[in-house]
Every structure is written in C-alpha cells, then in structure tokens.
Amino acid sequence: MNKSRLEAFSDGVLAIIITIMVLELRIPEGHEWSDVQVLWPKFLSYAISFMYVGIYWNNHHHLMHTVKKVNGGVLWANLHLLFWLSLFPFVSGWAGESHFAANPMTSYGFVALMCGLAYTILVAAIVKADPENHLLQEATGGTGDRKGILSVIAYIFATAAPFLGQGGVLLSGLLLIAVALMWLIPDPRIERILQQTEVQRRG
Amino acid sequence: MNKSRLEAFSDGVLAIIITIMVLELRIPEGHEWSDVQVLWPKFLSYAISFMYVGIYWNNHHHLMHTVKKVNGGVLWANLHLLFWLSLFPFVSGWAGESHFAANPMTSYGFVALMCGLAYTILVAAIVKADPENHLLQEATGGTGDRKGILSVIAYIFATAAPFLGQGGVLLSGLLLIAVALMWLIPDPRIERILQQTEVQRRG
Amino acid sequence: MNKSRLEAFSDGVLAIIITIMVLELRIPEGHEWSDVQVLWPKFLSYAISFMYVGIYWNNHHHLMHTVKKVNGGVLWANLHLLFWLSLFPFVSGWAGESHFAANPMTSYGFVALMCGLAYTILVAAIVKADPENHLLQEATGGTGDRKGILSVIAYIFATAAPFLGQGGVLLSGLLLIAVALMWLIPDPRIERILQQTEVQRRG
Amino acid sequence: MNKSRLEAFSDGVLAIIITIMVLELRIPEGHEWSDVQVLWPKFLSYAISFMYVGIYWNNHHHLMHTVKKVNGGVLWANLHLLFWLSLFPFVSGWAGESHFAANPMTSYGFVALMCGLAYTILVAAIVKADPENHLLQEATGGTGDRKGILSVIAYIFATAAPFLGQGGVLLSGLLLIAVALMWLIPDPRIERILQQTEVQRRG
8 A cells, every 4th residue: 555645645634734723813803912912822822733733744754754564554543643633723722712721721731642642553553564664663662752652641741730720730831832842852962861761771 | 647636636625624624613712621511512523524534535545546547537526526525524513513403414414425426436437447457346346345335325324314303313323423433443244244245246 | 847846736725725615605503404595505606616626626637737847937827827716715605695696796707717817828838838848739729728718708708797687697607607517528519519610720 | 854745745734824815805795896895905915925925835846846855954944934924824814804004014024024034044954954965055045045135124124114104004015015026026137136246246
C-alpha cells in the first residue's frame, strides 16, 4: 500500500485543522483597541494550539519519513489520531472563550492526552506493520520516545490539575505550554541529559 | 489521463468534509460540564460521520490503487460521489442538533444510501474504463462487493425505519453504526463467512 | 518552473471552494420536513454551483495535462481565475437565500462570466508561455474553444436577462443550467455538429 | 529531509487561508443592490488580501524551487510564516467590517509586517541550512531582496500612519496596495532601476 496518499490526506486534514481555528477569532463589531483586547485569551489559545498542531505535523512528517509499509491498521490508527487532533479547534475555542476556566482547561488537557496516546498507538501500528525496519526503530525509540512519555505524563496532570481550583488551572496551562516548548525548542541541555541517560541505558 | 490529480482533489475534498464537520460543534457560552453535556448528540453524530468519511477515504484509496486508466466518465462519477459525501456535514449536524429525531435520521440514511450507490457507480465507471484490468476485477468483486451490497440494504432500512416511530429511529441508528463497524473492524468471523460463501459460489 | 505545485495549489483552492459551499446550507432548528423544504432553493443552487466548480476543476485538469512550461504570467492568470471562482460560494448562497431574485441571479451570471473570461485569459497566458506546444494548441482550440465561446455568450445573457423581470430571471437560470449540462453531458449530437462545423471551417 | 511534504502542507494552509476569507463576505438578507453595496469595503479588503496571500504563495513557490536541504529550523520558520499569514482573514475582515478604521488598518499593516519579517527569517533559515547552494543565494539576493526590504519599510509606515488620523489611514491603505502591485506587476522600469543599482553595487 502506498504511503503517499496517507501523507497527502493527513497533510490536508492537519492544514485545515490548523487554519480553521482562526475562524474562532470572531471579528469584533467595534474598532477600538478595547474591542480586540478582550480577544487576548482567544489569541493566546490560538497561538498555543497552532504550535500543538504544528508539532504533530512536524513529528508525523518525521515518522512517515522512515515508514516503508502501510497496512489497514496503520490507516485506522492514523485516522484515530486525526480524529482527536480535529477536536483541537473546539477545546481551543472553548478555553479561550471562557478565559481559561477550569472545565475547558481539563477538556484541553484531555484532548492533548488522547492525541498523545493516539500518536503512541500509531507508532506501535507502524512498527507492527514493518518489524524489520531498523531505521524506524531508531526514529521512534530514544529521545523522541522519552519526550513522548514525558508529554503524556504532563497531559495527565494538565487534565487533572484544574479540579484543584485556580492554581491548578494555572499549572495546567503552564504544563501545556512547557510541553509545546519542549518539542519546539531543541534545548541542548535537555537533549544532552536525555542522550546521556540514553547512553547509560544502552551502555 | 492522469489519476494522481483525481486522487489529490478527492483527498482535498474528503479532508475538508471530515474536518469542517467539527465546526458544527459550536463552542458553548458557559463553562460548566452541563454546557458540554448537551452537546453529546452532536459529538456522537460527529464521531460516526468521521468514521463514515474515513471509511470512504480508505476504500477510495484502495480502489484507486488498482486503477490504471481514468476517463471523463470516471471523473464525473467521482465528483458525483464527492457531492453526496459533501452532504454528510449537513445531515450529521441536523441529526445531532435534533437529538436524532425521525426526519433527520431518515435524511442521514438517505445520504448514506446515495453515497453507497454513487460508490457503486464509480466502481462500474472504473471497470468500464479499463475492462482488461484483472487486478481491479479482483479488488472490486468478492468480499468488498458483498459488504457493499449489505451496506446498501442496511442504508435502505435505515432510511425507511424512522417512519415507524421511536423504535424505528433507534433501529436506524444501530444499522448505521453496524455498517460503520463492519467496514472498520476486520472481524475474522465475518471475513471467514464471507470468504466461505465466496469459495462456494466460485467453486 | 514546476507545474505540479500550481496544480496542487489549484486543487486545494478548488476543493475548498466546492466544499465550503455546503456551509451555506444552515442546519434547520426544527426537525420537520417543512424545515428542510424551505431550503430547496439553497440545495438547487448548491448542486448547480457544485457542477460549475467541478466542471472548472475538470477542464483545468485537462488543460494542465498538456502544459509543459509555466511562467509568472501563467501563475497570475491562474490566481485570477481562482479569485473569481472563490466568489461562487457568495453568489450561490445569495441566489439560494433570495429564492433566485433578480439581482442575485445577475450577480451569479456575472461571476460565471468573469470565470469564463479568466479561463480564456489563462489559456492565452499558457499558449503565450509555450507557443511551440502543438498538443496544447490542439487541446485549447476546436470543440473546447467553441464551447467556451458559447458559454461566455450564454453568461452575458444570463447576467442581463434578470433586468427584464421574472421571465428574464427564469431564462437566466435555464441558461446557467444549460451551460453546465453542455459541459457535463458529452452529447454525441452536439459533439457531431461542433465537429462538422470544425471540419468545414478547417477544410 | 523531504521538501515535498513541506510544500504540500504550505500549499494546503495557503489554499485554505485564501479561500476562507470569502466566508467573511456574509450573504446579505435582502436582495437589492443596496444590500450588496454596503459590502464594498469587505470586497475591496478581500481582493487585496487575496493578492497578498497569492503573492506569498508565488514567492514561496519560487523560493522552495531552489531549496535542496530542509531541516528542523526551516520547518519551524515555515510554520512561523504560516502563523502570521493565517491572521490575514482576521485583520482583513476587521478592516473591511470597520470600513477601514484606524486601528484595524494598523493591525492589517502589523500582520503584513510580521509576515514580511517571517518570510525574511524563513529565507535566512533556508540559507543557513544549505550555505553552499549558490542558486539559492542568487534567488534570495538581488531584486527580490530589495523588494523585500522596500516592503518591510512600507509595512512599518502602513502600521504607524493610521495613528495620524484619516489622512494616515488613507496613506496606509495606499502603501499596502502599492506593495501588492510592486510584487504583482513586473514593471520593467522598476526592474531596470533595481537592476542598475544592483549592477552599481556589485560593480
């Protein structure tokens, strides 16, 4: 089976998800700065969600690069991931609209968590479809894998924290931003630490 | 004629159909769980429609894989299929919005039926365009074909059942979910039964 | 310059234009058939516009097939065509919303006319960019060319007719449907007549 | 890393940005010409923004044509550019909705400025990823580079001018149109002047 249409379809869906989120930024009726200032939570939510979808596209891009065989399981695991990613516009809009209230933040954390799990399932389905592909083993193990586990743990806390009140909501938001930055910025220190642990584990 | 642009355009339209359905999930004004709970019929409707469009993309992907020749008839049969698929966001939204009332369910069943028929027409147009392609005959006959016929019969019942009252609406919904699952889950038992009948018919 | 990205971008824009038109079919609040019946002008308008955009995609597909050289002029002529096509959702929605009132019909005819002219300009830009391409001359002249001229004349009448009152509006609608069918149905009789005239003109 | 998916994703996002802007042209409730006439600022804003996004697609197309190596930095610089471009529908709609009031014009100029800077960053990231690529040096330096610098200066003035009152707003609008035309029309005189200065600088 051909992986190029899987990439093309995923690119299409991700491109639409990342772009329709901007439709949640409703055009204000007035034309004063104050009319736009009230939109700041939506802008912030949009920017963070844009980063998230961008990170998924980026990782998906890297992951597919090493894939050689695609089967039915991989197609469905990919659609499952796209389903959860497609809920980002909803939870992103709700979080912004509600000025980051507790329940919307929990929802955002939950969708981020499900995306993280769906990505893990996709990786597993890909590895299962082509167990001999050493390049793939390399690419999906190691640092990327550890970042993935760290992210899922952070998402669980981000989902649960808002139940603890206003401080929990703030923690949830900080965790979600921290995960985005962890994937975004290739921080040499973090990379080094992760690599050292890697070396120790392997050695 | 080149099939790659047909695939690219179909991928684009399917990616948009599957993604804009999420826009029907209007962001609630409040930020209580109760504000989201009222959206459950829309979520359910969205998830099922996402599966449906995903199944069509999946089958379209497989079908096109074996195609070698594309002519004007195939292009129009493909656009005809895309037209009916493009009505999924409408009937899906209406079914969810109305909490699965009878008429919206009939509409949903009808659109599913027309998509099923349009797909059958597309397959026929493809076979007619390239009658010598044995790989195609193989791919479009057999199990896939039987699943297709079963689906169309189920869609006819799903369209008619809601006229029988509340029980009929439920039956309609269950039929639509059952068809989705039949395509989604490669149930070994169903596969075996279908293959056996296949063998008997051929033998 | 590479024509594949021009095709990809055009496919993307056309796929979005053809699909977002369905968003104009607002989901009714009630769940009676009468709630949907009032939408019939919008459905009709959607179906015809879907055909129009589909025809443009189809013709664009054929045209690009023969193209070998793409330059800046071709890129801009293509964007110019996409601009006018992007107004279809607006005029289509207005025509349906107003139950085919005179002014919306004139607007629809005008956008159809501008698309027809923009397509002619694109063909001219392509021929100018590669005057040695005989395959292209063949593909853009002859029957297709005559259909194009007939269409533009019909669009002019479709734009002007609604000013004559209710009968003119009807004429406008019939002309627009007739043009769509002329491109859609490869009527052997019309084809034969056009080919004969062609032969006489060439002979 | 493969540049084709970067192009495909960018094409997808740009195609969506350029097309969803038409959704801001809300269908009027009445069917008189006066109902459409009030939309002229939105039409004008849409046409100019369509040109802007088209120019970016065009330049992106040319830029990517010469690229051979793509790394993580290029991917993120590209997403950063897409982020700012994705705000065009918002500022374009606001500018049109407010009949080109001062603050919306400043916002439009600011987004145009950020897009210009993001494009410059993308070019720098591409050059850094492949410093040996002479074709790239050629393509990103010279006339294109100067047009880029002129554009950024014009954007700064377009952002600042609306603070000076109604005349400033007009100046801002004219500057934004002038920049679009500078990229759109390959004015031989401007080209010649720019080339001469280029020759003098190099000679």
